[in-house]
Amino acid sequence: SGTYRFSIPLVDLIAPTTQSATYNVAVRIEIIGRDTGLDSLAVVLDTQLAPESLPHVLLGTNEIRVTHESAEPVDALLTYQWREAHGVSLPPASSAPIYPADGATDVPRDGAFRWTPVVHDSVNLYELEISEYPDMRYPIGPDGNRILWTHFTSNITSYTVPMPSRFESGRTYYWRVRAGKYNRWWGPWSDVWSVSFVGPAAPTDAHIDDADGLTLRWTPAVTGTQPAYYEVYADSVEDFIPETGGYPWLLESNADGNIVHMRAPNLIDTVHASKYPIDLASLEFVPAEFRVIAVDVNGTRSTFTAPIRLHPYAVPDSLHMVETGSEWRYRPVTSTMISRLEHMERTGYVERETDRIEWRLLDAPTWLNLVDGELVGTPPEGSVRDTITVTMEGASALTGRTVEHAVSLAISPSDDPSDPDDIPESIALAVTPNPFEVSAKIALSVPESAVVTISVYNTSGALVTTLIDNTVVSAREHQITWEPGNLASGVYFIRADIGGKIITARMLFVR
Known part of the structure; x- marks a missing residue:
């Protein structure tokens, strides 16, 4: 009997490096024995927010609200620190989007966002947020919350999402921007603008058929634009991301500094049919997994399929x-799988x-x-x-x-x-x-x-x-x-x- 305290770090859940973020946390207490019970349970969730994600407070009365989706009532203690600024003129809100227009539908899924520049002295950064929710509660991911500085680019009134295929065809997304100055003072957010994109949907029922050799098969999606062809990707990395170009892979440190080794592109072929005969001899390696992307006549790509796993696989041998x-x-020639990657910032x-x-x-x-x-x-x-x-x-x-x-x-x-x-x-x-x-x-x-x-x-x-x-x-x-x-x-x-x-x-x- 007694009172017990446990501290559980949630960083890997809230901001994981290899998968989508988790926004709901459940605590389960399992007690073994009929003579043991639980008198009470208190859960304290400590959350520290990045300064860029917080609103400004103004001179006078400010109301700050904490919302939650828990089934039971909660008590919240909000600790807020601020930097006082006297006589600082903040930038106004951006007046309107340039592309895509507010409320636009069937916009080609190119991932581009452009907005009206804010006319104000010393504006040198913008923050862009993209969300699936009209109240902007969560961004779509790291690419849905970007800070653009003149230090990195001369054109800071536009941004292109690196992987636009993440936007689902026909789904409504919401976005907004705000301007900042001196790398620290933020103006108000713009209005929330909406857009829905159009493009091919990812193929369904992707699998490997081994009845007569190895054949990758899939079913064209019934939604979105008509695919013109398909891109087939293969890699030895678990849950890999399709890449048409090389990408950072392995960091090596030595006396001369850090060396980033690049991994080769994993696009292996393009086909027009909804199948791909797997020729391992032409690949020169035995992949662990495959993925397929649909591409329409405009070059718009779909999201990629779930991993189609071949591993473990041994290549059939002759007599x-x-x-x-x-x-x-004799040693069998087999597939090789490298477990999922761990991101290393900037390297x-x-x-x-x-x-x-x-x-x-x-x-x-x-x-x-x-x-x-x-x-x-x-x-x-x-x-x-x-x-x-x-x-x-x-x-x-x-x-x-x-x-x-x-x-x-x-x-x-x-x-x-x-x-x-x-x-x-x-x-x-x-x-x-x-x-x-x-x-x-x-x-x-x-x-x-x-x-x-x-x-x-x-x-x-x-x-x-x-x-x-x-x-x-x-x-x-x-x-x-x-x-x-x-x-x-x-x-x-x-x-x-x-x-x-x-x-x-x-x-x-x-x-």
Whole structure:
């Protein structure tokens, strides 16, 4: 029993660095035990406001009100400090907006705001506020409360929001300005002006379809202007922001000072259809997430979709040729995810933790082990010549999401120069059985060591899969197993490139 006092800092909630601000705070008390109770609870919320956000007090009577949205009554203690100024002539209010006009609708979403200059001596700054509320209770975010100084720009009667796509099409927004002088004395606010913007809305139902390769799909929004095309973005950063240009990424401090490293733009392509086939080979990295933005004929962009997460993901691999008695090593090529960024004022961003994918074996021969995420093993002499499949599961250390990955191995005896009968005399390719129902055995004769690529195509000439990709194989008879899985029944063609020599075979898959 007794009285307890707790102090909880709310800075990270009210002004977080990585997400939207929180304006409602709830306190929950959980008491364990039937013989324990709570006699009373008092919550004291201490809020310190920035001087620029406070109104001026004038000589005479001033009324200051504190409003709240709590369900229960509250007691408020207001501590106010001020600087007295005698004989200071304050700037008047700005008389009218220039662009957008007050009450304008269907304004192109360019993010530009311009207002009538205040004619007064020594005006050297303006404050702009943009809100979703007519009483201007909250700004839309950091870009909705800007102070513009002549120290930074010669034109301080205009401002362009860096990310105008944040304005929703058809929604009414409110804005106002006030002028200041000597960097400290503020005039009265202008009237509150309203505007609604027009532009494309963000696509909906964005997801990754892996039924036949990887395809990013989405549904065009039914509101806003008609999209002319879509921008596809990809990055390894969790909850990344789409950027068409480079952006500050990592701060490095050394004896010469601070160095800000820039991260490359994450716009990867533009498409007109509401889908995007993901070609990881062309990206040269495996993204953790994707986002999509719609763009109309005027170049107006929508807000971006929620992150479409691919991570964790392991890139499907071609068949591996493994000889008995020789050590084989394999590490999956996977996506990488860097946890959300932490902002560092004026100097860019600080990189947080990089996710780890922790692997475990689900199905593998006894001679194969998993060591620090790498498959390592040596097939013993006398192993049966066949194709085996090793299955492993990876789990994201940050999110707990899992991914299953399978890799196929073609086991063959090691080279034995003393037995020339094992070396075929010519190149040959055969499929048995043919037709087949579940799997086909592909026999490949290689008379001398060569770089080999074996691919399967459908009757339209489209690539179905690559069984061996640009791999050096030894001179001997090799056997590979191919399982079509959920592919449609029909004719398929297998194409083998053996040291630049092409040989093909026809096979029939019957379910």
